Amino acid sequence: MIERQLHLGAFMRPVSLHTGAWRYPGSYPDANFNFTHIVSFAQKLEAAKFDAFFMADHLALLNMPEEALKRSHTVTSFEPFTLLSALAALTSRIGLVATASTTFDEPYHVARRFASLDHISAGRAGWNIVTTSNPDAALNFGLDAHVAHGERYERAREFYDVVTGLWDSFDDDAFIRDVESGAFFDPAKMHALNHKGPELSVRGPLNIARPPQGWPVIVQAGQSEPGRQLAAETAEVVFCSPRDLASGKALYADIKGRMSKVGRDPDHLKILPAAFVVIGDTLEEARAKRAHLDSLVHYDSAIASLSIALGHDASNFDPDQPLPNIPETNASKTGREQVLRLAEQERLTVRQLAQRYGGYSGLAFVGTPQQIADKMVEWLYEKGSDGFNVVFPYLPQGLDDVVERLIPELQRRRLFRTDYSGTTLRDHFGLPRPKSRYA
Amino acid sequence: MIERQLHLGAFMRPVSLHTGAWRYPGSYPDANFNFTHIVSFAQKLEAAKFDAFFMADHLALLNMPEEALKRSHTVTSFEPFTLLSALAALTSRIGLVATASTTFDEPYHVARRFASLDHISAGRAGWNIVTTSNPDAALNFGLDAHVAHGERYERAREFYDVVTGLWDSFDDDAFIRDVESGAFFDPAKMHALNHKGPELSVRGPLNIARPPQGWPVIVQAGQSEPGRQLAAETAEVVFCSPRDLASGKALYADIKGRMSKVGRDPDHLKILPAAFVVIGDTLEEARAKRAHLDSLVHYDSAIASLSIALGHDASNFDPDQPLPNIPETNASKTGREQVLRLAEQERLTVRQLAQRYGGYSGLAFVGTPQQIADKMVEWLYEKGSDGFNVVFPYLPQGLDDVVERLIPELQRRRLFRTDYSGTTLRDHFGLPRPKSRYA
Ligand SMILES: Cc1cc2nc3c(=O)[nH]c(=O)nc-3n(C[C@H](O)[C@H](O)[C@H](O)COP(=O)(O)O)c2cc1C
Ligand SMILES: Cc1cc2nc3c(=O)[nH]c(=O)nc-3n(C[C@H](O)[C@H](O)[C@H](O)COP(=O)(O)O)c2cc1C
Numbered sequence: 084m085i086e087r088q089l090h091l092g093a094f095m096r097p098v099s100l101h102t103g104a105w106r107y108p109g110s111y112p113d114a115n116f117n118f119t120h121i122v123s124f125a126q127k128l129e130a131a132k133f134d135a136f137f138m139a140d141h142l143a144l145l146n147m148p149e150e151a152l153k154r155s156h157t158v159t160s161f162e163p164f165t166l167l168s169a170l171a172a173l174t175s176r177i178g179l180v181a182t183a184s185t186t187f188d189e190p191y192h193v194a195r196r197f198a199s200l201d202h203i204s205a206g207r208a209g210w211n212i213v214t215t216s217n218p219d220a221a222l223n224f225g226l227d228a229h230v231a232h233g234e235r236y237e238r239a240r241e242f243y244d245v246v247t248g249l250w251d252s253f254d255d256d257a258f259i260r261d262v263e264s265g266a267f268f269d270p271a272k273m274h275a276l277n278h279k280g281p282e283l284s285v286r287g288p289l290n291i292a293r294p295p296q297g298w299p300v301i302v303q304a305g306q307s308e309p310g311r312q313l314a315a316e317t318a319e320v321v322f323c324s325p326r327d328l329a330s331g332k333a334l335y336a337d338i339k340g341r342m343s344k345v346g347r348d349p350d351h352l353k354i355l356p357a358a359f360v361v362i363g364d365t366l367e368e369a370r371a372k373r374a375h376l377d378s379l380v381h382y383d384s385a386i387a388s389l390s391i392a393l394g395h396d397a398s399n400f401d402p403d404q405p406l407p408n409i410p411e412t413n414a415s416k417t418g419r420e421q422v423l424r425l426a427e428q429e430r431l432t433v434r435q436l437a438q439r440y441g442g443y444s445g446l447a448f449v450g451t452p453q454q455i456a457d458k459m460v461e462w463l464y465e466k467g468s469d470g471f472n473v474v475f476p477y478l479p480q481g482l483d484d485v486v487e488r489l490i491p492e493l494q495r496r497r498l499f500r501t502d503y504s505g506t507t508l509r510d511h512f513g514l515p516r517p518k519s520r521y522a
Numbered sequence: 523m524i525e526r527q528l529h530l531g532a533f534m535r536p537v538s539l540h541t542g543a544w545r546y547p548g549s550y551p552d553a554n555f556n557f558t559h560i561v562s563f564a565q566k567l568e569a570a571k572f573d574a575f576f577m578a579d580h581l582a583l584l585n586m587p588e589e590a591l592k593r594s595h596t597v598t599s600f601e602p603f604t605l606l607s608a609l610a611a612l613t614s615r616i617g618l619v620a621t622a623s624t625t626f627d628e629p630y631h632v633a634r635r636f637a638s639l640d641h642i643s644a645g646r647a648g649w650n651i652v653t654t655s656n657p658d659a660a661l662n663f664g665l666d667a668h669v670a671h672g673e674r675y676e677r678a679r680e681f682y683d684v685v686t687g688l689w690d691s692f693d694d695d696a697f698i699r700d701v702e703s704g705a706f707f708d709p710a711k712m713h714a715l716n717h718k719g720p721e722l723s724v725r726g727p728l729n730i731a732r733p734p735q736g737w738p739v740i741v742q743a744g745q746s747e748p749g750r751q752l753a754a755e756t757a758e759v760v761f762c763s764p765r766d767l768a769s770g771k772a773l774y775a776d777i778k779g780r781m782s783k784v785g786r787d788p789d790h791l792k793i794l795p796a797a798f799v800v801i802g803d804t805l806e807e808a809r810a811k812r813a814h815l816d817s818l819v820h821y822d823s824a825i826a827s828l829s830i831a832l833g834h835d836a837s838n839f840d841p842d843q844p845l846p847n848i849p850e851t852n853a854s855k856t857g858r859e860q861v862l863r864l865a866e867q868e869r870l871t872v873r874q875l876a877q878r879y880g881g882y883s884g885l886a887f888v889g890t891p892q893q894i895a896d897k898m899v900e901w902l903y904e905k906g907s908d909g910f911n912v913v914f915p916y917l918p919q920g921l922d923d924v925v926e927r928l929i930p931e932l933q934r935r936r937l938f939r940t941d942y943s944g945t946t947l948r949d950h951f952g953l954p955r956p957k958s959r960y961a
Contacts, residue, residue, distance in 0.1 A: 187631075258552075
């Protein structure tokens, strides 16, 4: 058996996912619309041999209170198809994963854009299928209220069938281009999909040649029951956000188990939890960096996040004291317990707790490169994950730290590639190229 | 008064619009999905100081009989947003005009993608608004039949209002990014559109900063009565396809006249007819090149086009004889007369006529660089146009001929810029930057 290696994606927002990051010393507060910065990030990640550059996407302003919104750089940024296509022109190996919604877009458009990106990038495109959880998006697409959760996932499943069917419109060898005879393609190798389903009706064929990868890599990030089922049936990569190894292992076992039930090889899906990585020369230094970053989240915007996590209005608590005793409510048992545990473990004041929740509260690896590599190998060998979708706390420094310090440590331990062994995103993830349904 | 100068767009299909071009000696039959070729075209056009690279788009296979389809390279190519974004990364001045349909897309998506392309390209994006004439597109977007022409244009007009409104979501100076105080943007400078109209309902705001150009340049290519009216009310560039100077002048006067009626300055719209340009050392050589190109259109696919133009089945005529006398029908008077005139002027056989119609039958300038420059200046000074959207007969040679031979001739005559005087597409066209509706 070959040793297991990590797959690493970069979970990108131009300034960072952390809402205080634009104020961190050395950061680029204007990165949301500064293409030059993003190019430098993508090129560094490629030099470090990352599997993929992953771009999240939202179809409305993030639904947070104005107090928080106006203080956060997460309000706006580039649209993924345009951004990743531009990055495709300036990179040559790293995968490019765009988020596209099955609730608010059309399969013919989605199929074309991913096929086109796959051609432009010579086989590096991936599609993060989302059903869009922000209810405000509905208001930007002609609706008065969000589409119901179940219906969103039914449409998502059908949408996937249509998009992959459209990618198969032309056989891989349909284009003969025989100058002598004048035959440009073989019509027997072109297929109309003629899909008519409950949600979608699409004739085809797609007016694009089959993508170099056959199909761009299918990525999924939903975590509800139907989200996991969709992943088990269709996904080749799953982005998720377990908070600790125990819940990571449970999710991992659940999704891979579902795959076996639908007859898929569990190796053909890679599970990558989002991991916030803060590196220091010592554990103390790494923690201090994180504390400084958290302290840059404005208290007025942070307190709302803490209140939500607690299920209790925290705005009257003394910010500079430890969390007072608060009554248990039924609504928020897990959230509340998590907060209490965190407050105790790290001895945080109300202010620090609030800033943690207002900044970034998911799975975090904070420490020296060696400590973080130890954690990563633990997740990998305990079957908590097949790698990680790295979240940079601040950019460019947090990215440089990963690229210059963590990656070499992982490479020394043979946990990460020292060069790409192939050229496509499928190659990087070790995924098979799908056969056409007409083959 | 400054002297009038031509504006030049490149009306691109990767292999050419001419259906025989992929068989022309030296052409790139695989250019539809060969990004490297297209990059070289865009970079040459930029070196020649073209105003814009214009990418047509279709949302279904072109609706031609299979006999013609299978012999034409026009069946497929890159999708415009992905292609032009990738080209944005490898060019720095040339404008990038993408076609997007108001009938089969959503204004929130269209607004975002153009805004994003405008940010990535630092102000070089343009939107060719089309209502999509190919009825087959409807079948790829959940419909059984095409949306009626009038309704398409009503939606287009409303769609334009919504998209431009979304571009104004943030004032130009909304983003303060004050690291000290923690204010990222000023909420008073963010505007929700709250549009509710007969066709569209969109709340906003757009989650993208106002584009560098304020609004990307608005382009329009419809020629029907409502198409011209839409252009007069909204467009800043019109692509059109008059066949001769007389009809060019009529269209020019009509659209600029309509602008005055709606209170717009006629100088704020540039009219660019599509012009097929074939260059030779002599007129004879240019004609021979064109005849050779036409001869590469397969007769079986060409004859259908001729029959349509004549309004008469031409498949039983002797291909190598002149056109026989055919009875006049009411249905196709103009078409028929045009064909007869052409057959007589150029003394074409049935085969040659068919191949002309099956290849490219629009306005053509065929001759030496001097002769073509003479024609162009005539159109410019007779108010037939403000420039041209150049159609290359075959690539790369036809493009190289224009860039290396026609452009220098136009520059010598001071009819075309020798360098860009600004950086944005608006700068190239001399168009004002629109004020925000909230200013
Ligand atoms: C790592 C990660 C990335 C995500 N990225 C996006 C995104 O870019 N856009 C989006 O609308 N939702 C995104 N989501 C949300 C999921 O698509 C999904 O809506 C959410 O996890 C709720 O799951 P459910 O709808 O299955 O209940 C992401 C989720 C995770 C865990
Ligand atoms: C130069 C030129 C370019 C055009 N490009 C496109 C295109 O890319 N996609 C498209 O659907 N229609 C295109 N059209 C068609 C027009 O948008 C329009 O549908 C057609 O001219 C019919 O006009 P009408 O709908 O106003 O009657 C183009 C037309 C012209 C003259």
